[in-house]
Amino acid sequence: MKETIEKNSIKYQELLRKYINTQDEKALYDLELISKAFIKKNILPEELINLHIQAMENIYPQLMDEYKLSMEFLLEATVFYGLALQEVDYLRQEKN
Amino acid sequence: MKETIEKNSIKYQELLRKYINTQDEKALYDLELISKAFIKKNILPEELINLHIQAMENIYPQLMDEYKLSMEFLLEATVFYGLALQEVDYLRQEKN
Numbered sequence: 260m261k262e263t264i265e266k267n268s269i270k271y272q273e274l275l276r277k278y279i280n281t282q283d284e285k286a287l288y289d290l291e292l293i294s295k296a297f298i299k300k301n302i303l304p305e306e307l308i309n310l311h312i313q314a315m316e317n318i319y320p321q322l323m324d325e326y327k328l329s330m331e332f333l334l335e336a337t338v339f340y341g342l343a344l345q346e347v348d349y350l351r352q353e354k355n
Numbered sequence: 356m357k358e359t360i361e362k363n364s365i366k367y368q369e370l371l372r373k374y375i376n377t378q379d380e381k382a383l384y385d386l387e388l389i390s391k392a393f394i395k396k397n398i399l400p401e402e403l404i405n406l407h408i409q410a411m412e413n414i415y416p417q418l419m420d421e422y423k424l425s426m427e428f429l430l431e432a433t434v435f436y437g438l439a440l441q442e443v444d445y446l447r448q449e450k451n
Contacts (some may be wrong), residue, residue, distance in 0.1 A: 328375045338391045350446040
């Protein structure tokens with residue numbers, strides 16, 4: 260799980276930078292592949308948001324505190340979505 | 356579903372503003388209640404991110420384009436999490 264995040268973190272950051280600079284739809288297509296790989300490896304939405312925050316801090320080292328706080332807030336909001344997703348695994352296993 | 360989002364959008368915005376200004380942990384506790392209500396009503400993670408973007412645009416009307424684009428990108432990344440969550444409902448119904 261950690262390996263998949265590490266493997267994709269640089270790629271995510273480069274796609275994000277590319278999308279911000281060029282709005283190239285191809286970046287969104289490549290993002291879809293990362294996103295699907297994350298779900299397959301049970302990487303929770305809050306880990307995706309965390310990766311996004313790290314990428315933004317690398318691309319824009321001078322980010323305002325207000326931005327960081329707003330993203331912390333969003334991160335908290337997604338934690339319960341992660342718990343709901345874990346139920347999918349549980350239900351799948353129960354089914355098999 | 357739309358009703359739950361509308362009912363909570365002003366509240367979300369006020370909690371976000373409060374958290375950015377004061378870092379009051381109480382705002383995170385109240386956020387937890389909104390987040391859980393959203394999951395109960397099958398509101399997808401991308402709808403939460405969208406609500407967050409709207410709230411940020413209301414709180415900071417002068418947001419940079421780079422911010423907006425970065426959030427569009429994050430929104431795209433969460434779409435597949437929404438699809439995965441819909442599977443929970445499917446599996447739950449199948450179980451009953």
